[in-house]
Amino acid sequence: MFGSLGRNELHVDDEVNSTYMHDLYLSVTSLLHTNYVCVDHDSVGLQHPDQQPKHAAFVETRLEEKFSEYKIHINGDANPSVAGSGKYFEGEKEEFKNEEWKERMETWKTRQEKRGLVTKSGDGGHDKDDDDDFLIAEARQPLWRKVPIPSRLINPYRIVIVVRFIILCFFFHFRILTPAYDAYPLWVISVICEIWFGLSWILDQFPKWCPINRETYLDRLSLRFEREGEPDRLAPVDFFVSTVDPLKEPPIITANTVLSILSVDYPTEKVSCYVSDDGASMLLFDTLSETSEFARRWVPFCKKYNVEPRAPEFYFSEKIDYLKDKVQPTFVKDRRAMKREYEEFKVRINALVAKAQKKPEEGWVYLGSEGALDIEGKELPKLVYVSREKRPGYLHHKKAGAMNALVRVSAVLTNAPFILNLDCDHYLNNSKAVREAMCFLMDPQIGKKLCYVQFPQRFDGIDRHDRYANRNVVFFDINMKGLDGIQGPVYVGTGCVFNRQALYGYDPPASEKRPKMTCDCWPNWCCCCCGRSRKPKAKKKGLKSLLGLGGLYSKKKKMMGKQYTRKSSGPAFDLEEIEEGLEGYDELEKSSLMSQKNFEKRFGMSPVFVASTLKEDGGLPESTNSTSLVKEAIHVISCGYEEKTEWGKEIGWIYGSITEDILTGFKMHCRGWRSVYCSPKRPAFKGSAPINLSDRLHQVLRWALGSVEIFLSRHCPLWYGYGGKLKWLERLAYINTIVYPFTSIALLAYCTLPAVCLLTGKFIVPTLNNLASIWFIALFLSIIATGILELRWSGVSIEDWWRNEQFWVIGGVSAHLFAVFQGLLKVLAGVDTNFTVTSKTADDNEFGELYLFKWTTLLIPPTTLIILNMVGVVAGVSEAINNGYGSWGPLFGKLFFAFWVIVHLYPFLKGLMGRQNRTPTIVVLWSILLASIFSLVWVRIDPFLPKQTGPILKQCGVEC
Numbered sequence: 001m002f003g004s005l006g007r008n009e010l011h012v013d014d015e016v017n018s019t020y021m022h023d024l025y026l027s028v029t030s031l032l033h034t035n036y037v038c039v040d041h042d043s044v045g046l047q048h049p050d051q052q053p054k055h056a057a058f059v060e061t062r063l064e065e066k067f068s069e070y071k072i073h074i075n076g077d078a079n080p081s082v083a084g085s086g087k088y089f090e091g092e093k094e095e096f097k098n099e100e101w102k103e104r105m106e107t108w109k110t111r112q113e114k115r116g117l118v119t120k121s122g123d124g125g126h127d128k129d130d131d132d133d134f135l136i137a138e139a140r141q142p143l144w145r146k147v148p149i150p151s152r153l154i155n156p157y158r159i160v161i162v163v164r165f166i167i168l169c170f171f172f173h174f175r176i177l178t179p180a181y182d183a184y185p186l187w188v189i190s191v192i193c194e195i196w197f198g199l200s201w202i203l204d205q206f207p208k209w210c211p212i213n214r215e216t217y218l219d220r221l222s223l224r225f226e227r228e229g230e231p232d233r234l235a236p237v238d239f240f241v242s243t244v245d246p247l248k249e250p251p252i253i254t255a256n257t258v259l260s261i262l263s264v265d266y267p268t269e270k271v272s273c274y275v276s277d278d279g280a281s282m283l284l285f286d287t288l289s290e291t292s293e294f295a296r297r298w299v300p301f302c303k304k305y306n307v308e309p310r311a312p313e314f315y316f317s318e319k320i321d322y323l324k325d326k327v328q329p330t331f332v333k334d335r336r337a338m339k340r341e342y343e344e345f346k347v348r349i350n351a352l353v354a355k356a357q358k359k360p361e362e363g364w365v366y367l368g369s370e371g372a373l374d375i376e377g378k379e380l381p382k383l384v385y386v387s388r389e390k391r392p393g394y395l396h397h398k399k400a401g402a403m404n405a406l407v408r409v410s411a412v413l414t415n416a417p418f419i420l421n422l423d424c425d426h427y428l429n430n431s432k433a434v435r436e437a438m439c440f441l442m443d444p445q446i447g448k449k450l451c452y453v454q455f456p457q458r459f460d461g462i463d464r465h466d467r468y469a470n471r472n473v474v475f476f477d478i479n480m481k482g483l484d485g486i487q488g489p490v491y492v493g494t495g496c497v498f499n500r501q502a503l504y505g506y507d508p509p510a511s512e513k514r515p516k517m518t519c520d521c522w523p524n525w526c527c528c529c530c531g532r533s534r535k536p537k538a539k540k541k542g543l544k545s546l547l548g549l550g551g552l553y554s555k556k557k558k559m560m561g562k563q564y565t566r567k568s569s570g571p572a573f574d575l576e577e578i579e580e581g582l583e584g585y586d587e588l589e590k591s592s593l594m595s596q597k598n599f600e601k602r603f604g605m606s607p608v609f610v611a612s613t614l615k616e617d618g619g620l621p622e623s624t625n626s627t628s629l630v631k632e633a634i635h636v637i638s639c640g641y642e643e644k645t646e647w648g649k650e651i652g653w654i655y656g657s658i659t660e661d662i663l664t665g666f667k668m669h670c671r672g673w674r675s676v677y678c679s680p681k682r683p684a685f686k687g688s689a690p691i692n693l694s695d696r697l698h699q700v701l702r703w704a705l706g707s708v709e710i711f712l713s714r715h716c717p718l719w720y721g722y723g724g725k726l727k728w729l730e731r732l733a734y735i736n737t738i739v740y741p742f743t744s745i746a747l748l749a750y751c752t753l754p755a756v757c758l759l760t761g762k763f764i765v766p767t768l769n770n771l772a773s774i775w776f777i778a779l780f781l782s783i784i785a786t787g788i789l790e791l792r793w794s795g796v797s798i799e800d801w802w803r804n805e806q807f808w809v810i811g812g813v814s815a816h817l818f819a820v821f822q823g824l825l826k827v828l829a830g831v832d833t834n835f836t837v838t839s840k841t842a843d844d845n846e847f848g849e850l851y852l853f854k855w856t857t858l859l860i861p862p863t864t865l866i867i868l869n870m871v872g873v874v875a876g877v878s879e880a881i882n883n884g885y886g887s888w889g890p891l892f893g894k895l896f897f898a899f900w901v902i903v904h905l906y907p908f909l910k911g912l913m914g915r916q917n918r919t920p921t922i923v924v925l926w927s928i929l930l931a932s933i934f935s936l937v938w939v940r941i942d943p944f945l946p947k948q949t950g951p952i953l954k955q956c957g958v959e960c
C-alpha cells in the first residue's frame with residue numbers, strides 16, 4: 001500500500017490531495033507507551049528504506065524519570081524548584097493566612113514531594129488524621145469561582161448602554177423625518193447604512209450585558225483527585241493537533257507543539273497526543289519520530305525544573321534571567337546541555353525538511369512487521385500519528401473532517417472522556433492548562449453540563465503595535481467574557497477542551513435541581529425561555545438501547561474463543577467482541593428491541609467505536625487486543641467511513657463552513673450545552689498569527705466567508721434551533737458572528753459618502769437646528785462613554801481598542817466585502833471555497849514578515865477609498881478657499897467624516913507602503929484610475945440634482 005509513495009507529492013494541500021490518488025492510504029503510527037508502532041492495514045511497520053537501524057532506537061521511548069509530582073505552593077517561597085507554580089495561588093493567600101493551616105499545608109506538601117520517590121508508609125505521624133480531615137474539608141471546597149465584575153464598573157456601563165439606546169432611537173427619529181432634499185439619494189443611502197450600523201451595534205452590544213471572570217483552584221483539584229496513597233483520579237485527556245501543509249506549517253513548529261503536550265503537567269498515563277496530518281507528509285511522520293526521541297530527554301527536564309513554557313523553541317528564546325529563581329546547582333548545567341540537544345534536534349529536523357524537498361526518487365516503501373509491539377508500559381504519553389485516507393471523489397471537509405477522524409481513532413485507541421484540540425502552531429504555554437479546564441469539567445455540579453472549556457487565543461511574534469489587530473484582544477477579553485455570562489463562549493477552533501459526549505451529538509443531562517449556573521445578574525425571565533424543552537430526540541439513553549445487545553449478549557458466550565477473521569474493508573470487530581465494553585449497563589437497556597442499524601446509521605459501521613460512545617467516563621473495554629484496535633482505528637479513518645452517517649451533520653465537528661469552529665459550538669449550544677471561558681493569568685496556549693497585511697486579509701476573508709456560508713446554510717442562527725435551549729442573548733451573539741460580513745456593504749457606502757459629499761458640495765444631513773445638534777452630540781458622547789466604560793471593566797488598553805476599530809474598517813471594506821460575494825457565488829454557482837492555510841514562520845528574522853508585501857485584489861477597495869477621500873479633502877478645501885470663509889462651516893462636517901475614513905484606513909496605507917515605501921505600480925494604477933473615474937462622475941455628471949450654481953452658497957445662506 002505504501003509501495004508507490006515516491007511519486008506522490010510530499011507537500012499536498014487539500015486540492016492536490018483530492019486530485020491525486022492518495023497513495024499514502026493511511027498510517028496510524030502510535031508511539032504508544034514504550035514503543036513506536038507503525039501500522040497499516042496489514043499491520044506492518046512503516047519505514048524508510050534507509051532508516052531501519054533507527055527503528056531500534058524508537059523502541060525504547062521510555063522516560064528515564066517518573067512523572068514528577070504536582071506541587072502545591074501556597075506561599076511562593078519555600079522550594080525554588082517549584083517557584084514557577086507559586087504564582088498560581090495568589091488568590092488563595094488571603095484566604096488562608098492562618099498559621100496552623102500554613103503549617104499543615106507544609107507537612108502535606110513535603111509528603112507530596114516525597115511521594116513517588118520514598119515509600120509513603122509510616123509517614124505523617126500522630127497528627128495524620130487531623131491533617132486528613134483538614135485536607136478533606138479543603139478538597140470539598142469548590143474548584144472554581146465566578147468573579148463578578150465589580151458593580152461600580154459594570155453598572156455605569158449598563159446605564160450608558162441604555163442611554164445610548166434611547167439616544168439612538170431619537171437620533172433615527174430625527175434622521176428619518178428630516179431628509180436632506182438637496183441630496184436625497186445620499187440621504188437615503190446614509191440612513192440605510194446608519195440603521196444597519198445601529199442594528200449591528202445591538203447585536204454586538206447586548207451579549208456583553210453581564211460579563212464575568214472565573215477563578216480556578218488547582219490545589220483543591222489536586223487534593224480532591226490526587227489523594228495520597230490512592231490512584232490518581234484525574235480524567236484522561238486526548239490531545240488533538242491538526243496539520244495540513246508541511247511547507248506553510250514548518251515541522252519544527254508542530255514538533256514544538258507536540259513536545260509541549262508530551263511534557264504537560266498531568267498524570268502521564270492519562271495523556272495521549274494525536275497528530276492529524278492532512279497532507280499525508282512523510283516529512284511530518286519523520287519529524288514526529290525524531291520528536292518522540294527528543295521527548296525522552298525534554299520531558300524529564302521540564303518536569304524536573306518546572307520550566308515554562310514547555311515548547312523548547314519558545315523556552316530557549318525567552319529573554320529572561322533564567323538563573324534568577326533556579327538555585328538548583330544542576331539546573332544551569334542541565335539547561336545548557338538541553339539547549340545544545342535542542343539545537344541538534346533542530347538540525348536533524350532541518351535535514352529532514354531539506355531531504356523531503358528533494359523528493360527521493362526511490363520512493364518510500366514499507367517493511368515487515370517485526371517492529372509492531374504490544375501496547376504496554378505507562379511512562380511517556382502516547383503519541384499517535386494519523387493520516388486519514390483521502391481519495392478523489394470524496395469530500396474531505398478540511399479541518400472538520402480531520403478532527404472527526406481523530407475523534408474516532410482516539411475513541412478506539414484511548415477513549416479519554418475529554419479532548420483538547422490545538423492547531424499545529426498553538427503550543428501549551430502553561431503546563432497546568434489542562435488542570436485549569438478540569439476544575440470545571442470535573443466539577444460534580446456543572447461538569448456534566450459543559451460541552452467545552454474554551455481558552456483565549458494568545459499570540460507570539462506580533463509586532464509591538466499590533467498593526468492589524470492580530471491579537472483580537474477586544475474579542476477575547478470583552479465579547480467572550482460577555483458570552484461566558486450567558487451560555488458560554490463560542491468555540492474558536494483551538495485551545496479548547498471538549499467533553500467527548502457533547503461531540504457525539506447528545507443532549508446535556510436533564511437539569512434536575514442543580515444550582516443555577518447561568519447569568520444571575522440578568523432578570524429571570526431571560527432564563528425562563530431556556531427551561532422549556534421539547535424535541536423528543538434520540539437521546540442518550542435511547543441510543544444505548546438502540547444497540548440491542550440483549551440477544552447478542554447470550555449468544556456471545558457460545559462464540560467465545562472463535563478466531564474472527566476480518567474482511568479488509570469491513571469493521572475489525574463484531575459486536576460480540578465488544579461486550580466487555582458494555583458491562584455495567586443494565587440488562588434492561590441491553591435487551592432493547594431496537595436494532596444495531598440505527599446506531600450504525602448514526603456513528604458508522606464500527607462496533608468498537610459505537611461501544612466506546614457508551615462509556616460515559618471513557619476508557620477502553622477491559623480485554624482489548626492492541627493489534628485489532630489499531631486495525632479498527634484504520635478502519636474508522638477510511639474515506640468512505642462517514643458515508644450515510646451523521647458525522648459532520650449532527651456528530652463531531654460540523655461540516656458546511658470553513659469556520660467549522662463557530663458551527664460546531666453553535667450546534668452544542670442549541671442542544672442546551674453550556675460552555676466555559678477560562679483565561680488563566682499565564683496564557684494557556686500561544687500561537688502564531690499572520691502579521692503582514694495580505695496574509696491577514698486572507699485570513700479574515702476566510703473567516704468572513706465561513707460566516708457567510710453559515711448564514712446561507714440550514715444552520716443559520718437567525719432561523720435554526722428555536723427549541724428554547726439556546727438563550728436569546730447567545731443567539732444574538734451568534735447572529736452577530738455570521739452577519740458581520742454584510743456590514744461591509746454599508747461600510748463601503750459610508751466610507752465613500754464623505755468623498756462624494758466633498759466633491760459635490762452636498763451633505764447627508766440637512767442644516768441642523770439646535771435640537772438636532774443635541775442628538776448628534778449626545779450620540780457621539782454616548783458612543784465614547786460606552787467605549788471608555790467597556791475598557792474599564794475589561795482592562796483592555798485603548799490602543800488595542802483603537803486597532804480593533806481600525807481593522808474593523810479595513811477588513812470590512814476589503815475581506816468582508818469579497819467574502820459576501822464569494823459566499824453568494826458559492827451558493828448560486830457552486831464555486832467551492834477553499835481553506836487557505838495561514839503560513840506560520842519558523843525563522844528568527846523578527847517582524848520581517850510585517851513588511852512583506854503580496855499583491856492581492858483585496859487591496860483595491862481600501863486603496864480606492866483612501867485616495868478618493870484624500871482627493872475629496874483637497875477638492876473640498878480648495879473649493880472653500882475659493883468661496884471664502886463663510887463656506888468653512890458646512891465643510892467642517894464633511895471633512896470630519898473624510899478624516900474618520902482616512903484615519904481608520906491608516907494602518908492599511910502603512911501596509912501598502914511596505915518598508916521601503918514601495919507600492920506595486922499595479923495597485924497605484926488601479927486605484928488612481930478608479931478614484932479619478934469616480935471623481936469625474938460625481939463632479940461632472942452630478943446625478944443627484946440638476947446643476948446648481950452654488951450648493952455651498954445655498955447652504956450657508958450668505959452671498960459671497
Ligand SMILES: O=c1ccn([C@@H]2O[C@H](COP(=O)(O)OP(=O)(O)O[C@H]3O[C@H](CO)[C@@H](O)[C@H](O)[C@H]3O)[C@@H](O)[C@H]2O)c(=O)[nH]1
Pocket residue numbers: 014242243244245249276278397398399400402422423424425492493494658659660661699702703706835836837838839
Ligand atoms: O484541510 C485542512 C485545513 C486546515 N487544517 C488545520 O487547521 C488549522 C487552522 O488553520 P490556520 O490556517 O492556522 O487558520 P487560522 O485562521 O489561524 O485558524 C483559526 O480559524 C480556523 C477557522 O477558519 C480554525 O479552524 C482554527 O482553529 C483557528 O485557530 C491548522 O492547524 C491546519 O493545519 C487541517 O487540519 N486540514
Ligand SMILES: [Mn+2]
Pocket residue numbers: 423425687688689838
Ligand atoms: Mn493559525
